[in-house]
Amino acid sequence: MVSLGLTLVMLAFVVRLLQVQAVDADVYAAKAEKNRYSTHKLAAERGAITDRGGVELATSVDAYDITADPSLFTPKETKTGDAPEQAAALLAPIIDKDTDEVAEKLRTPKSRFTLLARRATPQVWKQIKDLRTALADKASTDPKAVNVLGGVFAVPTSKRVYPNAGLAAGILGWVNADGKGGGGIEQQLNKELAGKQGEVRYAQSGGRRVPTAGSTEKPAVPGSDVELTIDRDIQWAAQDAITEQVRKSHADRGYVLVQDTRTGEVLAMANAPGFDPNDLSQAQGTSLGNAAVQDAFEPGSTAKVMSMAAVLEENAATPGTRVTVPNRLHRGDRLFQDDIDHPTWYLTLNGVLAKSSNIGTILATGELGDTQEQVNKSLYSYLRKFGIGKETGLGFPGETSGILAPPDKWSTSQQFTIPFGQGVSINAMQAASVYSTIANGGVRIEPTLVRGTKGPDGRFTPAPAPKKTRVVSDRTARTVAGMLESVVDDEQGTGTKARIPGYRVAGKTGTANRVDPKTGRYHGYTSSFAGFAPADKPRVTVYCVIQNATKGSYFGGQICGPIYKKVMQFALKTLQVPPTGKAPARLPVTFSPGKPETPGRPADDR
Template sequence: MKDAPEQAAALLAPILGKDEEEVAAQLRGTGRYALLATRQTPQVWTQIKDLKNAFQEKATKDRPSILAGVFQEPTSKRVYPNGDLAAGILGWVNSEGKGAGGLEAQYETSLAGTPGEVRYAQAGGRQVPTAGGSEHPAVAGTDVRLTLDRDIQWAAQQAITDQVKKSKADRGYVIVQDTRTGEILALANAPGFDPNDLRHADVDALGNPALQDAYEPGSTSKIMSMAAVLEENKATPGTHVTVPGELRRGDRIFHDDIAHGTWHLTLNGVLAKSSNIGTILATGQLGGTQQQANRVLHSYLHKFGIGSPTGLGFPGETSGILAPPDKWNTSQQYTIPFGQGLSINAVQAASVYSTIANGGVRTEPTLVKATKGPDGRWAPTDPAKKTRVVSDRTAKTLATMLESVVDDKEGTGTSARIPGYRVAGKTGTANRVDPKTGLYRGYTASFAGFAPADKPRVTVYCAIQNPTKGGYFGGQICGPIYKSVMEFALKTLQVPPTGAAPARLPTTFEP
């Protein structure tokens, strides 16, 4: 006949999912108690409790229940009910329940609160009532309300995940920002991870690459070069730029993405057709010498936030790289104007376009809307810092030029058109630095823009690293993502369709 430990083990092992002999051995231990299992669900304890009650009803003084000594000790566990949704932002907690990534780590101190404490004297294991003591009640942690829109976050995450898989890319990110306030409505990474199941997560997917990856942006950064040229009154959208098929500068010969003879473009056409050569020629007018032009361009890149923290304070965030202008080598002084030779993160890129959409004023991006302290009251976070980068006039001109990228039949961003809305956008295709070798391998495809172009409300930025199937140009790979996410955001936020027809600027001239 089985002894009590064996009988109890036969009942408990199947519920706990453990070996019966192992449980019996634990029950025969010589310690004050045996820890049979940890991190079990309430459902497991319910099954055991039902058994305890059944045996207790049949127990007698001479024959006590074999499960009488089985008890549970409640513990807490952080649960993420939305699984992988916004996991890169939220982060996760470690086995001790402390924030180990994302906002969980950033706000660990305020989220955790302060444990309570009771001190008293005891004798023989019992409290001595007359000996006095002290009590310090626990202080609840702070609750944090984010700026994210759950529905827009879901749509962005689905779109970028699908395209990363479809294009067999390494990874990708989408940022959706409220153009007026700087609030981030969605920040999605792919591939992602489920913080409820870190054991099966891909190590490379952990973290928040949209803020932690630094990469060369390519042509989406040309808008900053155009901003400098317009703000410094060196050209207008209609200025004629004769673009040769190749351009020698220093020891390099530069080409555009497609081979061509001489193009007769306006400055607006240089942006619409995303001409590297045209951009080099335009920014060369920023100073009497190339060195002077470099300094002027650098000042604008810096004002747009390139090379500086975003202001989010996110753990592991990169500021990117923007070398001082006197450190630009012969190649960089011609490649930086079209987005190579500097590096950024995805939130910085989105912020550039929000700055233009917001009348030339850069509003620091924000992720936290309000916090609730122990008193139960919600307090809004401090207003975001604002900095004027270019004039309202320049910003409106740039917005009109960005419409040509999407609306003009020869623009590179036609895949981002949205029926009923005026859309401003820019494609980007950059040579990509392999983080393992430090050498150029593959491409970064991107698309950035805002809508409605005449009354901006939403900014969307998308980038995909190393697409290997279905093309690699920004318009091909990221244009459709931009369109689907932007359409969803406009509908979710109930932004009415544009009433006016798109503005049209000439892209070419007759020599």
């Protein structure tokens, strides 16, 4: 009997052993595995964005999401009816939230998770932690006290910070809630900036790593740092000046671009109004983005420089060519006029640009060909070469190419308005690039915004060299530069406000009829000023635009000229560009109709 009993018991053991060790082995092994090993994602640190001098414009810091488990705040758990209120009263001042709102969150029924504060600083979490520890100590000594903060936790995360707040915000963009770039460079170079997530898997016991048990770790690859061509100080000067003027003029918006004429690097690209990427909730939807490359507008008179360059390059005229400008000119289906009524002007080609005469420009570009069709074709080819209607090459998200219709689609009036910059749309970067091309001896260098990236290994990879194309000859470019000097230098010029004593400054004003984006009709003005300095040895191009100035003057020379001057002064100082000290070109602006034509110059019969 006994032996039979023993045998049965043994048999039971054997069967169970077999079951555990053989039949269900996998299940148990998996169960053990699950509890024993824990896997964690290792977040890759997002690369910083710096200016050309290495000053950080965007960087990532540690942060904590403050969370809570509402089920630990119930009366049953805490033995007190108002635990959420007590906790909220303690937490609200630390996380800078409304007490009632926090209490409401902590009262969420049937939930084990609520987010109290997103991306709080480590200092905030430390304060809460210290408070929680103090309460826990008190609770352990005094049986009546309860730790109302027992259910508050933190999830480590990282936060993108922009130390200079709104500075260059349009270029930088922002990072969305998932940690991905949502605009600007953050979006354009998200892949480089983000890096690669890592993973670690180790045996754990009570949350602590077991040192002897094996672990596998795939380290995270930090993102690359991106170095922009922007100079923080010039950017600030530009942004400050344009913000002030947009406010004063009650304008819709404004942009300022500063470009190095010799390398095509963009030194500043400022928008107003801007936004603070640290706090997008306060930003206006319309000021997000980078209007300097995302807005298309009709440039107006600043585009006359391309017509002039075309006329000179084709040897159709010289700066001294006489142009008799009547008060009205009938062309196509309309009657053109200049910005002011005037008696018949006797201007040189140089004077046409200096006084920004529309009629003069129409007459001058008429010399580009024998028929209007030839004129259109020739002008179009120059506009294209200057980069109009094409991508700027920045590759910026949301960039517009502007609108330039092919010459066979030009309407009757467009044929005569395009020479003075109406009926064609561009973005501000394209316009700045036109002036840089003239400044750079007629060679267009594609603008760049990124100098290069610095990988996690610390190695700097420069951005690919920008494309260079010759647009006009060096001689033409120099002549146009001399003519642009008259705009600023001559008493009759429209850009006298932009003078910088001691320097030879080239510039051109622009006051265009603006297309209201709401109605698609002309309403208000686009005021602008473009130019470079020093005129005889150019280093910097500055382009300023103010859209729809509604208070005070709306003339480009009056409101953008001073901004051009301020920004140019600052840029010349920052880049330490001394004046060349040479005498200005001082090309003649007018001629007396009685005197004979200077020999060797083609006569203008109008």
